[in-house]
Amino acid sequence: MQHLDFIVTAAPAISIEGGRVLGFVGAGGIATALTIVMVAGIREPKGSAATGGAPAKKGRIRKKLTSDQAQWTGVAAGTFYMAAGSLWTVGGQLSDAFSGLITNGGFGSAGTGAVSLVLAAIMYFREMTPGKSAFTGIIAAGVWASAGGIWGIPQALILTGAGALGIS
Known part of the structure; x- marks a missing residue:
C-alpha cells in the first residue's frame, strides 16, 4: 500500500500585491486625499460654539486639525x-512666487536657503490658524525642495515613506 502525504495550505484571504498597502494610489491620488484632509480638517465643525450653531448631535465625531497638524499636512501635500x-x-508656482519676493534683489543677495529660513521662522514662531498653517506648509514644501541641503530632508522622508508603502 502506498502512502501519500499532502500538504494543504490555505490561500491567504488578503494579499498585499507588490508591497502596496493601500493598493495603487499614485502621487496625484495622495495629493487629492491630503487636500481633502486639509480642507475638511481646517473648517470649523458644524454646530460648534465658535460658529454660534446649535450643539452637534451626540455621538457625531468631527476632527479639526491643529495648527501644527495642518502645517505638516500642507508640507506633505505640497511634496x-x-x-x-x-x-x-x-x-510649485506659489512656492516660486513667494521665493521670488525675497530672492529677486529687494533684500540684497538672498537665495532659496534664506527663503527657507524665513519660512521655518514663521512656522516655528507664529501661531497661525490651521488654514494659514496649511497654506504655509504647501509653500514651504516647494521652497525647501528647490533649496536642497538640509531643507530637502522633509521631501526625502515623505517620498521615501510613500515608496515604502507603495504609494509613489
Missing part, C-alpha cells in the same frame, strides 16, 4: 503636488 504634476503644479 505630492510636485511629484504629481498636472493640475498640482499650482503648489
Whole structure:
C-alpha cells in the first residue's frame, strides 16, 4: 500500500500585491486625499460654539486639525503636488512666487536657503490658524525642495515613506 502525504495550505484571504498597502494610489491620488484632509480638517465643525450653531448631535465625531497638524499636512501635500504634476503644479508656482519676493534683489543677495529660513521662522514662531498653517506648509514644501541641503530632508522622508508603502 502506498502512502501519500499532502500538504494543504490555505490561500491567504488578503494579499498585499507588490508591497502596496493601500493598493495603487499614485502621487496625484495622495495629493487629492491630503487636500481633502486639509480642507475638511481646517473648517470649523458644524454646530460648534465658535460658529454660534446649535450643539452637534451626540455621538457625531468631527476632527479639526491643529495648527501644527495642518502645517505638516500642507508640507506633505505640497511634496505630492510636485511629484504629481498636472493640475498640482499650482503648489510649485506659489512656492516660486513667494521665493521670488525675497530672492529677486529687494533684500540684497538672498537665495532659496534664506527663503527657507524665513519660512521655518514663521512656522516655528507664529501661531497661525490651521488654514494659514496649511497654506504655509504647501509653500514651504516647494521652497525647501528647490533649496536642497538640509531643507530637502522633509521631501526625502515623505517620498521615501510613500515608496515604502507603495504609494509613489
